[in-house]
Every structure is written in C-alpha cells, then in structure tokens.
Amino acid sequence: MTTEQPEVVDYIVVGSGAGGGPLAARLAENGRSVLVLEAGSDAENDNYRVPAFHANATEDPAYAQDTFVAHYSDTTQAQRDSKFVSGKGILYPRASTVGGCTAHHALITIYPDNADWDDIARATGDRSWRATAMRSYFERIERCRYRKRPRLLPRARWLARLLSVLPVVSDRYVNRGRHGFDGWLETNLANPKLVTRDWQLFKVLAGAATRTLSGWLGRSLTAWEGLESFVDPNDWRVQRRRLQGLWLIPLSTADARRSGSRERLTQVRERVPERLRVRTGAMVSKVLFDGTTATGVEYLDGPRTRQVRARREVILAAGSFQTPKLLKLSGIGPADELRAHGIEVVRDLPGVGANLQDRYEVGVVSQMNENFALLEDATFEAPQPGQQPDPAYEEWLRGGGVYTSNGAVVGITHKSDPALPAPDLFIFGLPADFRGYAPGYSTSLQRNRDRFTWAILKSHTRNTGGQVRLRSTDPREQPEVTFHYFEEGTDSSGRDLDAVVAGIEFVRRLNDAADKVILDEVWPGPDADLRTFVRDEAWGHHACGTCKIGPAADPAAVVDSAFRVHGITGLRVVDASVFPRIPGSFIVLPTYMISEKAADAILRGV
Numbered sequence: 001m002t003t004e005q006p007e008v009v010d011y012i013v014v015g016s017g018a019g020g021g022p023l024a025a026r027l028a029e030n031g032r033s034v035l036v037l038e039a040g041s042d043a044e045n046d047n048y049r050v051p052a053f054h055a056n057a058t059e060d061p062a063y064a065q066d067t068f069v070a071h072y073s074d075t076t077q078a079q080r081d082s083k084f085v086s087g088k089g090i091l092y093p094r095a096s097t098v099g100g101c102t103a104h105h106a107l108i109t110i111y112p113d114n115a116d117w118d119d120i121a122r123a124t125g126d127r128s129w130r131a132t133a134m135r136s137y138f139e140r141i142e143r144c145r146y147r148k149r150p151r152l153l154p155r156a157r158w159l160a161r162l163l164s165v166l167p168v169v170s171d172r173y174v175n176r177g178r179h180g181f182d183g184w185l186e187t188n189l190a191n192p193k194l195v196t197r198d199w200q201l202f203k204v205l206a207g208a209a210t211r212t213l214s215g216w217l218g219r220s221l222t223a224w225e226g227l228e229s230f231v232d233p234n235d236w237r238v239q240r241r242r243l244q245g246l247w248l249i250p251l252s253t254a255d256a257r258r259s260g261s262r263e264r265l266t267q268v269r270e271r272v273p274e275r276l277r278v279r280t281g282a283m284v285s286k287v288l289f290d291g292t293t294a295t296g297v298e299y300l301d302g303p304r305t306r307q308v309r310a311r312r313e314v315i316l317a318a319g320s321f322q323t324p325k326l327l328k329l330s331g332i333g334p335a336d337e338l339r340a341h342g343i344e345v346v347r348d349l350p351g352v353g354a355n356l357q358d359r360y361e362v363g364v365v366s367q368m369n370e371n372f373a374l375l376e377d378a379t380f381e382a383p384q385p386g387q388q389p390d391p392a393y394e395e396w397l398r399g400g401g402v403y404t405s406n407g408a409v410v411g412i413t414h415k416s417d418p419a420l421p422a423p424d425l426f427i428f429g430l431p432a433d434f435r436g437y438a439p440g441y442s443t444s445l446q447r448n449r450d451r452f453t454w455a456i457l458k459s460h461t462r463n464t465g466g467q468v469r470l471r472s473t474d475p476r477e478q479p480e481v482t483f484h485y486f487e488e489g490t491d492s493s494g495r496d497l498d499a500v501v502a503g504i505e506f507v508r509r510l511n512d513a514a515d516k517v518i519l520d521e522v523w524p525g526p527d528a529d530l531r532t533f534v535r536d537e538a539w540g541h542h543a544c545g546t547c548k549i550g551p552a553a554d555p556a557a558v559v560d561s562a563f564r565v566h567g568i569t570g571l572r573v574v575d576a577s578v579f580p581r582i583p584g585s586f587i588v589l590p591t592y593m594i595s596e597k598a599a600d601a602i603l604r605g606v
C-alpha cells in the first residue's frame with residue numbers, strides 16, 4: 001500500500017463500456033471532473049475498426065478477457081454442449097478495453113420493446129421511465145444517417161400547421177419516426193445492394209422475404225416486392241405497434257468504422273481534457289466507505305495498490321459480471337456469501353449477483369450449392385505490415401464493400417406463438433457457419449464460404465435464475481457465473497425452450513423457399529431432436545440483471561430508479577446489470593440510453 005495522498009475528483013466511473021462511457025462523457029461536458037478507471041487498455045487495431053472483423057475482436061488478446069461461464073450446474077448436462085471446454089466451461093466473450101464490450105460487439109443497434117421501460121416505471125412508480133419519455137434518450141444519442149432529417153417548418157403558422165398534417169407531405173416535416181439526428185452515436189444500415197452482388201444470398205433472403213411477408217399480408221409476393229419491403233425496425237411507429245417483420249439492421253458505424261463508447265469518450269476528452277480523464281490498466285478492487293457513504297475506490301495499477309477519492313460519487317459500470325463482484329468485494333451483497341469469504345458486511349443486499357438473465361441463441365446452418373460470391377475477395381484479416389491488402393479491405397478503405405457490414409444481412413422479428421403480444425424472436429441471416437462461442441470460433445466462422453446461418457435470438461426470457469458469485473476475495477479472479485439454463489432456472493414451464501424450437505421450425509420454412517440454392521441443413525441437421533439440441537447447444541451474450549432496479553421494499557432490488565444503491569450514499573450502478581428484465585432483442589442501445597438517463601439524474605442532483 002502506498003502512503004501518498006490520494007487524488008480527488010468529483011466523480012469516479014469504474015468501467016468505460018456502454019454504461020460508463022456515455023455517462024462519464026456527459027458529466028464532463030456539463031462541467032464535472034470525472035475520472036474513468038478502466039481495467040483494460042486503449043490499444044486499437046483493425047479488428048476494432050473494421051465492422052466485419054468483430055468476431056476477430058472478441059478473440060484478439062488486445063481486448064479479450066478470458067471469461068468462461070456455466071450454462072448449467074448439472075455437470076453432465078453442461079458437458080453435452082459441443083462448445084464446452086473441459087475444466088473451464090463455456091467461452092463468454094467479454095472485452096476489457098476502453099469501450100468495454102462495445103469494442104467487440106456486432107454493432108447491431110436495435111431499439112428495445114416499449115413495455116421494457118413501462119414495466120420499470122410501473123415497478124418503481126417513477127414515471128420518467130415510461131416508454132414515451134425514454135424515447136427522448138434515443139433521440140439525444142442517435143445521429144441517424146439512413147433516414148432523412150425532417151425539414152424545418154416555415155415561419156408562417158398556418159402554413160406550418162398545414163404542412164404538419166397533410167398526408168405524405170407532413171412526413172417530410174414531422175419526425176414521426178422519432179429518430180435523433182444530432183447525437184454522438186451514428187447509425188447506418190448495411191448497404192442492401194451488397195446482397196444483389198450474390199445470387200445465392202439474394203435467393204435465400206428473397207425467399208425469406210416472400211415467406212415472412214406473404215404470411216402476414218395474406219397474399220403471395222414476388223421476390224422483388226418482398227425485398228423492397230425492407231423497413232426500419234427503430235422507427236417509433238414500428239415500436240408502438242410491436243410489429244413482426246423483415247428489417248434491415250441498423251449498425252453503429254461512422255465512416256464505415258466501429259463507433260461507440262470509446263469514440264464518445266475520445267471526442268469529449270479532446271474537447272475538455274481537464275475534466276475528463278480515462279486511466280487504463282486500472283482494475284478497481286473495492287469501493288471505500290465512511291460508514292455507509294462511498295468515498296472513493298482502491299485500484300490495482302500493476303503491482304501497486306492506489307486510492308482515489310470522490311468528492312461527489314462513485315459510479316460502478318463494470319458490467320453484469322464484474323459490477324456485482326466489485327460490490328461484494330466491497331461489502332455489499334448477500335450477507336451469508338460475504339461472511340463466508342470473510343468480507344465485512346457494509347450492507348446486506350441479497351439481490352447483488354442474483355437475477356442473472358440472458359437471451360437464448362441458436363444457429364441453424366445450411367450447406368449452399370456453392371461458395372458465396374460476396375465473400376470471394378474477403379480474407380477477414382487485416383493486412384500485415386508490407387502485405388498486400390485483400391480487395392475487400394481496399395474497398396473498405398474507400399468506405400464500401402462487405403467489410404462495412406457485420407455480416408448480418410437482414411433481421412426478422414417473429415412471434416414464437418401467435419398469441420403473444422409482441423415478437424419474442426429476433427432472427428438474422430449471415431453467410432457464415434455460426435454455432436456459438438468456443439475458442440477459435442472466429443476462425444471457423446469463415447472457414448467454409450458455402451454456409452449460411454439463421455441465428456435465432458429468444459427475447460424476454462422467463463428465466464431469472466442465473467447467479468454471479470465470488471470464487472475468492474482476489475479482485476483479479478473471475479467470479480463464478482452460472483446461468484441455470486431453461487428448466488434448471490426459473491422457467492419450469494419450458495416455454496423458453498418451446499419458443500426457440502418454434503424459431504428453428506420457422507427458419508426451416510424460410511429455407512424451404514430457397515431450396516434451389518440450399519443443399520442441406522448441416523446444423524442441427526434434419527434428424528436432430530430439436531428440444532435436446534436447444535437444451536444442449538443454446539448460448540447467450542447479453543448478460544444482465546445482476547444489480548436490478550427496484551423499490552427499496554423489494555428485497556431483491558439493488559438500486560433505485562435513479563441508479564442509487566439502496567442503503568448507501570454516493571454510490572450508483574449504471575450498466576447492463578441494472579435491468580430488472582432483459583430488454584428487447586439487443587441490449588447495447590438500452591444500455592446507452594440508461595447511461596444518458598443516469599447522467600441526467602446526477603446532473604439534476606437526484
């Protein structure tokens with residue numbers, strides 16, 4: 001331990017990912033002094049920058065944190081997974097770097113379900129969480145590049161009123177889609193023309209469009225009509241009607257490069273370097289308290305231990321696995337577990353590390369007649385110094401081509417059961433062989449150029465039974481993460497499993513419409529027992545819920561509706577761990593939104 005005087009800042013933010021980065025930037029922009037402590041580095045290479053290299057980024061040692069989890073506590077069941085690594089479990093990609101998991105995520109930027117926000121408003125009695133109010137955070141964040149910015153209405157009031165109500169014309173003046181056009185997160189669509197470069201891909205997607213849309217419209221469609229029906233899943237009107245449909249996928253890219261929390265921090269740091277500092281290689285080991293008031297943190301700087309004091313607050317944004325670990329190491333969590341590790345209890349909060357949720361995901365992989373023409377020029381590798389780049393990389397440098405996309409061409413929202421009030425499956429197609437995360441998957445993903453995968457994501461799981469527990473008091477040791485999948489968790493009805501099976505049956509019908517270009521299904525394969533396949537092979541990558549928002553009267557709640565840890569002063573949690581239920585189909589946009597909401601709460605002195 002050093003004896004030097006600890007430094008003092010207004011706010012300490014632990015972690016620079018989707019939760020911590022935008023919050024830190026917003027506080028600094030508004031005159032607060034902020035120190036971000038980030039365990040990883042700020043290294044950057046093409047695996048970060050090139051959208052199509054996102055899988056490489058998840059396994060690049062520059063960013064990857066070696067994290068393995070358990071899907072089941074039943075070891076016999078766990079070992080049935082083809083991705084299981086003996087002695088370790090299932091690889092769960094986590095990025096330890098500036099930007100957190102936004103440094104390797106697949107860039108998919110999709111708005112959650114409005115009910116996710118309304119449920120929090122109802123549970124907490126805090127109306128600022130209502131869906132209509134939360135939309136303003138999306139509008140604040142987004143710099144939409146794929147929809148036209150609404151024109152300014154003329155000064156003359158009668159004319160302005162007329163133009164804003166006239167059918168068709170009014171759409172040019174009124175922002176009915178409630179997109180943002182001036183925020184820090186640029187959103188673009190993968191260029192749909194890429195599909196037309198590849199006849200096989202076109203056939204599969206046109207088949208899907210024809211099947212999905214004709215089913216809902218009650219009439220058959222031509223392939224061309226189907227493809228022209230692509231629309232924007234983030235449009236407010238789509239959200240309000242909770243539509244099933246076939247969509248192009250918005251990506252967070254700017255100038256064909258990855259864009260997210262890191263870029264937001266960099267831009268604000270350049271503007272106000274005296275107020276925003278990001279310290280890398282700083283792994284926070286515990287929060288420091290004076291009684292029940294958080295006063296600062298202790299962190300590891302290589303072999304040294306240092307302290308920083310917060311004049312105002314400490315904000316934990318270390319992610320759904322590390323934030324509960326950090327709270328527990330600091331004496332906040334289930335008293336029994338803390339005492340078992342000899343940790344002095346500052347506050348007994350049984351919900352810390354509980355309520356862990358994820359989306360279930362499976363891949364249905366087909367063997368195509370031939371290699372995809374679209375991938376002909378692509379090695380999916382950055383050129384080494386002195387090496388000639390591949391043609392796709394050269395095209396990417398000019399802002400175009402297959403590397404500008406994340407590989408997911410279209411997305412489909414679908415109800416696994418027509419009686420559901422909203423779609424619970426998000427399905428996207430990619431010209432690759434994707435069966436989940438296992439060491440080396442980023443290489444095998446691209447090995448076969450003649451494979452197509454429908455990836456099926458199950459939203460709104462019923463399973464809230466996962467847990468994050470301490471293995472030891474060593475801050476460097478990964479916590480024990482057990483999801484307790486399906487019936488081993490809280491979904492005794494088996495309805496999550498039924499829904500994923502329904503998703504597989506649905507994509508098989510899509511594939512039937514492309515039987516001229518698809519040879520066979522190779523995974524799970526026509527003879528597989530689908531329930532066994534899903535139970536054994538499902539995976540997830542949107543972990544959340546381990547420090548859930550809820551009223552103080554809820555014994556499982558960890559933070560209140562303003563992100564303050566119950567029973568503690570000067571300590572908030574702002575990351576994916578606070579969601580009481582897993583939001584929507586993709587989690588990064590809702591996490592950015594709560595990051596902005598937390599900044600508002602702090603700046604308003606709530």
Ligand SMILES: Cc1cc2nc3c(=O)[nH]c(=O)nc-3n(C[C@H](O)[C@H](O)[C@H](O)COP(=O)(O)OP(=O)(O)OC[C@H]3O[C@@H](n4cnc5c(N)ncnc54)[C@H](O)[C@@H]3O)c2cc1C
Pocket residue numbers: 014015016017018019020037038039040058092093094095096097098099100101102104105106107108109110282283284285317318319320322323326541542543574575576577586587588589591
């Ligand atoms: C492979 C993959 C692909 C994904 N693709 C998508 C996608 O396309 N769309 C989507 O919506 N979501 C996607 N996600 C999910 C999404 O990226 C994450 O859920 C989101 O980034 C979580 O944000 P967070 O702030 O909670 O945590 P993170 O973004 O993980 O940030 C946590 C940060 O805290 C740091 N940290 C941890 N412990 C400490 C400590 N003790 N001291 C200091 N710093 C610490 C970490 O290094 C990290 O930088 C993907 C996830 C994965 C794994």
